[in-house]
Amino acid sequence: MARFTVADCMEQIENRFDMTIAAALRARQIEKGSDIMVEHEEGDKPTVIALREIADHKVDNQILNRVE
Template sequence: MARVTVEDCLEKLNNRFALVILVSKRAKQLLKGVTPTLHVKNNKYVVTALREVAIGNIVLDTDLSSGSPEKQVEADLNR
């Protein structure tokens, strides 16, 4: 995959808004030093996150049992 597009990612996740949230969370994790699930060379964090979603290495956790959305966002930001 020479170039990753939003359409490539939407094959794995059919909601654009959920895709934005997922990719932004993953990019923040990569920025903080989490090891990427694939070997990349000189890609920006967002591009790496998009590639991970497009190949299926990163999926959206739809488990809402962890509490309110506000608490989930707060927990995600503190990671």
């Protein structure tokens, strides 16, 4: 599995605070059973998967506008 960095995520969501909130919201969705949109390794935590989704341009800052 390729490594990713915060810089990779910042290409998608430029504001680091918005990126943190977006990753937390997406991780919560994953914990609740939402489909995972990227390849991941067994044992990866939802936060790592969420950041990987952001780095792979599967999730963007539009997640901040959703109401659950």
